[in-house]
Amino acid sequence: xxxxxxxxxxxxxxxxxxxxxxxxxxxxxxxxxxxxxxxxxxxxxxxxxxxxxxxxxxxxxxxxxxxxxxxxxxxxxxxxxxxxxxxxxxxxxxxxxxxxxxxxxxxxxxxxxxxxxxxxxxxxxxxxxxxxxxxxxxxxxxxxxxxxxxxxxxxxxxxxxxxxx
Amino acid sequence: xxxxxxxxxxxxxxxxxxxxxxxxxxxxxxxxxxxxxxxxxxxxxxxxxxxxxxxxxxxxxxxxxxxxxxxxxxxxxxxxxxxxxxxxxxxxxxxxxxxxxxxxxxxxxxxxxxxxxxxxxxxxxxxxxxxxxxxxxxxxxxxxxxxxxxxxxxxxxxxxxxxxxxxxxxxxxxxxxxxxxxxxxxxxxxxxxxxxxxxxxxxxxxxxxxxxxxxxxxxxxxxxxxxxxxxxxxxxxxxxxxxxxxxxxxxxxxxxxxxxxxxxxxxxxxxxxxxxxxxxxxxxxxxxxxxxxxxxxxxxxxxxxx
Numbered sequence: 039x040x041x042x043x044x045x046x047x048x049x050x051x052x053x054x055x056x057x058x059x060x061x062x063x064x065x066x067x068x069x070x071x072x073x074x075x076x077x078x079x080x081x082x083x084x085x086x087x088x089x090x091x092x093x094x095x096x097x098x099x100x101x102x103x104x105x106x107x108x109x110x111x112x113x114x115x116x117x118x119x120x121x122x123x124x125x126x127x128x129x130x131x132x133x134x135x136x137x138x139x140x141x142x143x144x145x146x147x148x149x150x151x152x153x154x155x156x157x158x159x160x161x162x163x164x165x166x167x168x169x170x171x172x173x174x175x176x177x178x179x180x181x182x183x184x185x186x187x188x189x190x191x192x193x194x195x196x197x198x199x200x201x202x203x
Numbered sequence: 204x205x206x207x208x209x210x211x212x213x214x215x216x217x218x219x220x221x222x223x224x225x226x227x228x229x230x231x232x233x234x235x236x237x238x239x240x241x242x243x244x245x246x247x248x249x250x251x252x253x254x255x256x257x258x259x260x261x262x263x264x265x266x267x268x269x270x271x272x273x274x275x276x277x278x279x280x281x282x283x284x285x286x287x288x289x290x291x292x293x294x295x296x297x298x299x300x301x302x303x304x305x306x307x308x309x310x311x312x313x314x315x316x317x318x319x320x321x322x323x324x325x326x327x328x329x330x331x332x333x334x335x336x337x338x339x340x341x342x343x344x345x346x347x348x349x350x351x352x353x354x355x356x357x358x359x360x361x362x363x364x365x366x367x368x369x370x371x372x373x374x375x376x377x378x379x380x381x382x383x384x385x386x387x388x389x390x391x392x393x394x395x396x397x398x399x400x401x402x403x404x405x406x407x408x409x410x411x412x413x414x415x416x417x418x419x420x421x422x423x424x425x426x427x428x429x430x431x432x433x434x435x436x437x438x439x440x441x442x443x444x445x446x447x448x449x450x451x452x453x454x455x456x457x458x459x460x461x462x463x464x465x466x467x468x469x470x471x472x473x474x475x476x477x478x479x480x481x482x483x484x485x486x487x488x489x490x491x492x493x494x495x496x497x498x499x500x501x502x503x504x505x506x507x508x509x
Contacts, residue, residue, distance in 0.1 A: 111412035
């Protein structure tokens with residue numbers, strides 16, 4: 039059962055002040071998003087209408103600590119169809135950005151950040167790859183991109199000791 | 204004819220943005236795109252230190268995503284040519300960041316302060332971003348493509364997979380075509396002489412966006428489409444995004460195992476199909492690198508050489 043005493047009435051305003059979350063209060067729960075959602079078709083764990091309703095009610099902890107906010111595939115189907123221009127995939131990103139700041143970073147996303155800091159890409163371009171590229175007469179790709187590490191470090195997502203095996 | 208090709212090459216210069224997946228897992232896409240571009244007089248140049256487009260960190264830190272995208276756009280701006288992506292997610296991510304930076308002066312100032320201090324770059328907003336397939340459709344055009352067809356693909360029936368970030372969101376791409384009823388890939392397929400097959404849930408998402416978070420959900424999303432395309436007895440699926448390919452081709456065997464089905468559905472990148480139609484040898488289009496072999500499909504083509 040939901041206990042309204044635990045609600046945080048400011049949660050929707052916090053989301054609305056986050057880039058991408060601006061239109062959350064315009065949602066009137068029509069369910070167009072959920073009806074056309076390809077993720078919802080294969081699992082009932084993801085239901086955008088429900089998530090937005092929970093957020094508007096102020097169920098801050100339940101939303102931010104959930105795994106379901108991470109299940110949006112960013113297909114933009116609901117983005118195009120929403121009659122209130124709630125921009126749901128962007129809204130989900132706004133909620134996820136807040137969740138990360140509150141300490142809820144899924145381990146797989148953490149791994150992706152580590153890969154980006156190490157290689158500047160999600161997949162490492164090794165000498166082997168570049169050798170193969172050479173054989174195929176393709177231009178070489180720079181393996182490491184230190185700039186990305188610098189950017190992630192400045193944003194607080196990478197500490198130097200992590201990169202030393 | 205020669206002069207016309209040279210003119211169009213001069214007017215059609217692009218910087219190619221490879222992103223993360225293409226140079227490691229989709230060399231067949233890269234090779235075929237470059238071959239087709241060469242054949243059609245489209246000049247592509249390279250920047251070796253492009254990084255990830257920034258898309259993967261959008262959900263974690265939006266400003267960080269904009270910085271990573273802006274870094275790539277700044278490198279492209281130095282070249283002075285519009286940016287051409289092969290990956291649809293890269294295209295969406297770079298287009299969106301580009302719009303925001305171009306339209307929001309305050310944001311542009313902030314990004315340039317950080318970018319110049321941290322990595323010594325600036326982006327003034329002077330670059331256009333587009334997708335390789337859009338260039339084929341809008342710049343080369345189906346008519347010019349049809350004129351150059353050498354092989355007979357009329358016995359092929361292939362199912363187009365548009366993918367999400369190729370047409371959506373229209374707020375950043377503009378109404379290039381109706382996202383609920385896109386036609387460009389169908390038309391590009393028909394331009395090669397092959398038939399475009401219609402199937403249930405044609406616009407469905409591949410599920411790649413949630414692969415890192417929940418593999419089972421992602422695989423279930425892909426499985427539905429493989430099922431629907433097989434039901435139409437198509438020779439192959441044709442797509443334009445390396446991450447959609449990771450789902451449909453890279454994970455096809457896993458999907459078959461999990462769902463106890465057999466699909467063996469060849470997955471072609473559009474430039475591979477086009478290349479075959481233009482008379483380019485299958486090997487030069489990286490067909491050997493396709494994980495689900497398209498040997499039968501290639502055999503059905505009348506290449507007009509033998």
